[in-house]
Amino acid sequence: MKRLILVIGMLISSVGAYSQTNLNIKKKVKMKLNAGIITKKIAETKAFYIDNLGFGVTFENEFYLLLHTPNHEAEISFLLPNHPSQQPLFQQPFQGQGIYLTLEVEHVDEVFQQLKKKRVPIKIDIRNEPWGDRHFAIEDPNGVGIDIVSYSAPGG
Incomplete structure (x- = not known):
């Protein structure tokens, strides 16, 4: 059970880190449409x-x-x-x-x-x-x- 909780916790923190990374990239990218x-x-x-x-x-x-x-x-x-x-x-x-x-x-x-x-x-x-x-x-x-x-x- 501890192992399952640990794996779920790692997945949640990975997704959170991935989402935060994507948000930071979107904030930094300057874009113009032509x-x-x-x-x-x-x-x-x-x-x-x-x-x-x-x-x-x-x-x-x-x-x-x-x-x-x-x-x-x-x-x-x-x-x-x-x-x-x-x-x-x-x-x-x-x-x-x-x-x-x-x-x-x-x-x-x-x-x-x-x-x-x-x-x-x-x-x-x-x-x-x-x-x-x-x-x-x-x-x-x-x-x-x-x-x-x-x-x-x-x-x-």
């Missing part, structure tokens, strides 16, 4: 995000474009397909389905009016949702849906 889309439409994409949404260029070369939001808080990248510098995993172009972006803005109605003035096609008209979103949607040159939203408390 979504990327593989597309032939690098020039059109660059113009769309800069002219319509105020993005800026962080970096670009002949096969890669890295853009940042106006406040530099987030980035998105675009890569030419089948580029010889890239491994097969990063060769196939995006097929225009199954991805969306959300841009949270302070004044969604103002952004909506600005994009309408620029004649950017509105895919989903501006609306309020019961969970608190006020939003509308557009689409980038690659077929990526972009939900532009201001959040508030539900019902407010």
Whole structure:
């Protein structure tokens, strides 16, 4: 019985030490997410995000474009397909389905009016949702849906 209790105690302390180690690693690791889309439409994409949404260029070369939001808080990248510098995993172009972006803005109605003035096609008209979103949607040159939203408390 003492042996069983000893083994259980060792297992519990091992699990606790393992969990503590993992927690410490998670606290120490700095991580930043940068979504990327593989597309032939690098020039059109660059113009769309800069002219319509105020993005800026962080970096670009002949096969890669890295853009940042106006406040530099987030980035998105675009890569030419089948580029010889890239491994097969990063060769196939995006097929225009199954991805969306959300841009949270302070004044969604103002952004909506600005994009309408620029004649950017509105895919989903501006609306309020019961969970608190006020939003509308557009689409980038690659077929990526972009939900532009201001959040508030539900019902407010």
